[in-house]
Each structure stands twice: as C-alpha cells, then as structure tokens.
Amino acid sequence: MSAAGGRYYVEQEVTKLFRIRKTILEMLRDRGYVVLDTSADLEMTREEFGTRLAQANYSRESLTLLKQHQHDPSDQIYVFFPAEERVSVKTLRDYFVRMDQERVYKAILVVIKSLSPFAKQGIQKVASQFRVEVFLEMELLVNITHHELVPKHEVLSTEGKKQLLKRYHLKESQLPRILITDPVARYFGLQKGQVVKITRPSETAGRYVTYRLVV
CATH class of the missing domain: 3.40.1340.10 (RNA polymerase, Rpb5, N-terminal domain)
Known part of the structure; x- marks a missing residue:
C-alpha cells in the first residue's frame, strides 16, 4: 500500500x-x-x-x-x-x-x-x-433511533409497569411483545420482562401510544 x-x-x-x-x-x-x-x-x-x-x-x-x-x-x-x-x-x-x-x-x-x-x-x-x-x-x-421511521421508545420503570397494568386491568401476558433481539431493544439494553412505551405520530390523534413487553 x-x-x-x-x-x-x-x-x-x-x-x-x-x-x-x-x-x-x-x-x-x-x-x-x-x-x-x-x-x-x-x-x-x-x-x-x-x-x-x-x-x-x-x-x-x-x-x-x-x-x-x-x-x-x-x-x-x-x-x-x-x-x-x-x-x-x-x-x-x-x-x-x-x-x-x-x-x-x-x-x-x-x-x-x-x-x-x-x-x-x-x-x-x-x-x-x-x-x-x-x-x-x-x-x-x-444511531438507529435517529431514523425517521423509528418511533420514540421510552423504557418504563418497575413502578411505571405496575401502574400501567393496574390502570388498564391487564396481565403482563396480555401486552403486545417486542423481542429482546430487536435492534431498538438492544440499543436500550432491554431485558426480559421490561415494558417499553412506543409513541408514533398519528394524522388523526396527533400521536398514537402502545406498550410492548420484552420477551
């Protein structure tokens, strides 16, 4: 060279x-x-x-x-x-x-x-x-979280997860799931059992919020 x-x-x-x-x-x-x-x-x-x-x-x-x-x-x-x-x-x-x-x-x-x-x-x-x-x-x-197609992700605390399940009368198993191998889950270092709040823009409601359980 x-x-x-x-x-x-x-x-x-x-x-x-x-x-x-x-x-x-x-x-x-x-x-x-x-x-x-x-x-x-x-x-x-x-x-x-x-x-x-x-x-x-x-x-x-x-x-x-x-x-x-x-x-x-x-x-x-x-x-x-x-x-x-x-x-x-x-x-x-x-x-x-x-x-x-x-x-x-x-x-x-x-x-x-x-x-x-x-x-x-x-x-x-x-x-x-x-x-x-x-x-x-x-x-x-x-940084994949900076991509315009990746919505905002926020990791709930243990107490935040308890409040979420109580508020909506849900069992943990009833939450939608996100794999621990998902690129965003890896970025945040998520572990099994944690819950992440996902906020997407919505043309009708302004924003659309979902929660996913890490599995």
Missing part, C-alpha cells in the same frame, strides 16, 4: 471509530448513564478525536469507556473495543478480571467480527455474574 493509500485507510478508520464512539455515548445517555455534553464526550469533534487517537498510536483499547448511572453510582458499565478481529477467550478473561476487581458488572463489547463459538461460551459461563452485550462495529455506525 502506498503512503497516500495508507493515510486514506487511517483516515477512514478514524472516521468510522469516531461515529461508533458517538453512537455508543448516545446509547449510554439514553440508558440513563452520565454522558457529558463537552469535548470529553458528545461534543468532541472529528478532528479532536483523530488527534487523541493518533497520540494513543491508534490503539482501540484507548477508546475504553467507563460510565455510571445518573440515579445509581454503583451501576457502572464498561465499553471495550477489542483490537483483535476475532476476540480471544484470553482477552475476555482479562476483561472479566478487570471488571471483577473494580466491581463493575456490565459491559459492552464493540467487535470487528462476530465472536467465535468459544468466545460466546466464555460469555455465557459468566452470565450469572456479568452482563455482557456484544455489538458489531457496523451496527453502530448510525
């Missing part, structure tokens, strides 16, 4: 990682984690990001994030950017040791390629202790 070609490849990678990082930060903010509206987080420009990444020798590990929930400081989440194309079991083990030492029990892995069967098994083995979500890079290049 020529010098010019090499520079072009690096610039493309920087732009890609900048977009992914921004989507991740928006995702964490929408889940209730503390994300700053400053150059440290959401207001960082592409140029600032490129400079910082270059100073870190373009290390993906330098993109690691640790955020805490705005309502519960003990609720923390790591975001890891493994450098390997195929994440090894050793890398996962290193992450789990780090999380255990720091008492952080949630993590998001941003991976270049899908996990191997062995890596998936490794995550399943620690599922009782750690909640680990895996996103491919390509899934994070665009």
Whole structure:
C-alpha cells in the first residue's frame, strides 16, 4: 500500500471509530448513564478525536469507556473495543478480571467480527455474574433511533409497569411483545420482562401510544 493509500485507510478508520464512539455515548445517555455534553464526550469533534487517537498510536483499547448511572453510582458499565478481529477467550478473561476487581458488572463489547463459538461460551459461563452485550462495529455506525421511521421508545420503570397494568386491568401476558433481539431493544439494553412505551405520530390523534413487553 502506498503512503497516500495508507493515510486514506487511517483516515477512514478514524472516521468510522469516531461515529461508533458517538453512537455508543448516545446509547449510554439514553440508558440513563452520565454522558457529558463537552469535548470529553458528545461534543468532541472529528478532528479532536483523530488527534487523541493518533497520540494513543491508534490503539482501540484507548477508546475504553467507563460510565455510571445518573440515579445509581454503583451501576457502572464498561465499553471495550477489542483490537483483535476475532476476540480471544484470553482477552475476555482479562476483561472479566478487570471488571471483577473494580466491581463493575456490565459491559459492552464493540467487535470487528462476530465472536467465535468459544468466545460466546466464555460469555455465557459468566452470565450469572456479568452482563455482557456484544455489538458489531457496523451496527453502530448510525444511531438507529435517529431514523425517521423509528418511533420514540421510552423504557418504563418497575413502578411505571405496575401502574400501567393496574390502570388498564391487564396481565403482563396480555401486552403486545417486542423481542429482546430487536435492534431498538438492544440499543436500550432491554431485558426480559421490561415494558417499553412506543409513541408514533398519528394524522388523526396527533400521536398514537402502545406498550410492548420484552420477551
């Protein structure tokens, strides 16, 4: 690869990682984690990001994030950017040791390629202790909740869910469903049993509200 070609490849990678990082930060903010509206987080420009990444020798590990929930400081989440194309079991083990030492029990892995069967098994083995979500890079290049065809989603609290069922005299099983694998459900990190409020525009009523149970 020529010098010019090499520079072009690096610039493309920087732009890609900048977009992914921004989507991740928006995702964490929408889940209730503390994300700053400053150059440290959401207001960082592409140029600032490129400079910082270059100073870190373009290390993906330098993109690691640790955020805490705005309502519960003990609720923390790591975001890891493994450098390997195929994440090894050793890398996962290193992450789990780090999380255990720091008492952080949630993590998001941003991976270049899908996990191997062995890596998936490794995550399943620690599922009782750690909640680990895996996103491919390509899934994070665009924030899907910003698309005009995706309606507004709001996750109900436990109390909000109880009030909803009581108000309409419903059983949980009577609610329409949304799969836990749905892209929007994954974006919000929804878990089975949670309820999400979906608001769509309506030409007649102004807006149309539905509720879905995560299954």
